[in-house]
Amino acid sequence: MQIREIQAILAAEVFTGADKLDLEVEAGFGSDLMSDVLAFARGRVALLTGLTNTHVLHTASMVDAAVVVFVRGKRPDQNLIDAAAGMGLPLLGTRLLMYDSCGRLFQAGLKGCSGEVLAERGTDGEKPVRSTKEKGIPGDKKPAGKNPVDTGAISGEENCVQAASGAIDPESVASGERIPLDKIPRGWKSAGAIGRERASNNEAFPAPAWKVNPAATGEPA
Amino acid sequence: MKESPSPLELTIPVRARDFLAGGDGAARVRQVLQQVGFPPALIRRVAIATYEVEMNMVIHSTGGELRAEITPEVITITARDTGPGIPDIDLAMQEGYSTAPREIQEMGFGAGMGLPNIRRCVDELEIRSTPGQGTTVKIGIYNR
Numbered sequence: 001m002q003i004r005e006i007q008a009i010l011a012a013e014v015f016t017g018a019d020k021l022d023l024e025v026e027a028g029f030g031s032d033l034m035s036d037v038l039a040f041a042r043g044r045v046a047l048l049t050g051l052t053n054t055h056v057l058h059t060a061s062m063v064d065a066a067v068v069v070f071v072r073g074k075r076p077d078q079n080l081i082d083a084a085a086g087m088g089l090p091l092l093g094t095r096l097l098m099y100d101s102c103g104r105l106f107q108a109g110l111k112g113c114s115g116e117v118l119a120e121r122g123t124d125g126e127k128p129v130r131s132t133k134e135k136g137i138p139g140d141k142k143p144a145g146k147n148p149v150d151t152g153a154i155s156g157e158e159n160c161v162q163a164a165s166g167a168i169d170p171e172s173v174a175s176g177e178r179i180p181l182d183k184i185p186r187g188w189k190s191a192g193a194i195g196r197e198r199a200s201n202n203e204a205f206p207a208p209a210w211k212v213n214p215a216a217t218g219e220p221a
Numbered sequence: 222m223k224e225s226p227s228p229l230e231l232t233i234p235v236r237a238r239d240f241l242a243g244g245d246g247a248a249r250v251r252q253v254l255q256q257v258g259f260p261p262a263l264i265r266r267v268a269i270a271t272y273e274v275e276m277n278m279v280i281h282s283t284g285g286e287l288r289a290e291i292t293p294e295v296i297t298i299t300a301r302d303t304g305p306g307i308p309d310i311d312l313a314m315q316e317g318y319s320t321a322p323r324e325i326q327e328m329g330f331g332a333g334m335g336l337p338n339i340r341r342c343v344d345e346l347e348i349r350s351t352p353g354q355g356t357t358v359k360i361g362i363y364n365r
Contacts, residue, residue: 056329
C-alpha cells in the first residue's frame with residue numbers, strides 16, 4: 001500500500017514528506033510504547049502512534065519505518081517536523097483514534113506484523129522475543145502479516161457466531177457510518193423491537209434470573 | 222596477504238536524563254554503518270540494540286559513554302556508565318520487568334522490553350554491574 005492511500009483512508013494531514021507519498025508500505029504497526037515497536041515491528045511499516053516526542057523519530061528510523069502517522073489529532077511541534085524532514089521521514093496526522101485508524105487500514109488490506117511475530121520470523125538474524133511459542137491467533141481466522149501463520153485448530157464454524165453474508169454493508173462499515181436500520185437483515189431484531197412485540201401480544205416477560213437489589217423488594221438475598 | 226583494516230571507532234558521551242539527545246548516539250552509529258555499506262538487516266539489529274542500551278543509560282544511570290568498534294566482521298558496542306547498577310540482572314532480563322518511573326513510561330519507554338530486546342538482536346551480550354558503582358554492557362553482532 002502506498003503512503004498516499006494511507007493518507008486518503010485516514011483523511012490525514014501531511015506534516016512533511018509530501019514528495020514521498022508514492023513510497024510503498026509493507027505492514028502497519030500501532031503503539032505508544034516505543035520499546036514494543038523496536039521489539040515487534042517487522043518490515044517496512046507505517047508506524048501509528050499518539051506520541052509526538054523525538055523518540056518516535058529515533059524509533060522509526062531504527063526500524064526503518066516508511067511513515068509515521070500521529071493519531072487522535074496529535075500534532076508534532078515544528079522542531080520534530082523539521083527533524084523528520086531532515087531524515088526524509090514522512091509524517092502524517094489523523095483525527096481518528098488509534099483503533100479506528102488501524103481498523104480502517106487493516107480493512108483496506110494493510111496487514112499487521114503478527115504473522116511474522118507469531119511465526120518467530122524476524123528480520124534476518126533477529127531472534128524471537130519470547131522463547132515459548134503459542135500457536136495460532138486465538139479466535140482469529142484472518143492471520144496478519146505477509147506470511148500468514150497457522151491459526152491452529154480453531155475453526156470459525158465451531159467457535160464463532162458468524163453473521164450471515166451481507167449482514168453488514170461493507171461500504172458503510174468502511175466509511176465508519178452507523179449502519180442504517182434497513183441494512184440490518186430480516187430476522188435480526190433489536191431488544192426494543194422484541195420488547196414492543198411482547199407487550200402487544202400481552203406476553204409475560206421472563207423473570208430475571210438474578211435480583212438487582214434484594215433489599216428494595218424485601219426478599220432475602 | 223591483505224592486511225585487515227584497523228577498526229573504525231566511535232566514542233559518544235551519554236548524559237543522564239537528557240531525553241532530547243537520547244538516541245542520537247544510536248542514530249550516529251547507524252549512519253556510520255550505512256555509509257560503510259553494511260547490510261540493512263544487520264544495521265537494524267545494531268541500531269535497535271544500541272538505542273535500547275543508550276536509553277537505558279539516559280533513564281537509569283548518572284551518565285556514561287557509548288563506544289562502537291566497527292570491523293567488517295563484527296560490530297562491538299560497549300556502554301559504560303556510572304550509576305546505581307543492576308542489583309539482579311536475571312530479573313532485569315525478564316520481559317516486562319521495569320523499574321522506570323511513570324514519566325519515563327509516558328515517553329514510550331519503561332515497558333520492561335529493553336534488555337530482552339537487546340538480547341534478541343545481538344550475538345554476544347555481556348552485562349557487568351556493581352550496585353552503587355555502575356554498569357557495563359558489551360554487545361557483539363557478527364556480519365555473516
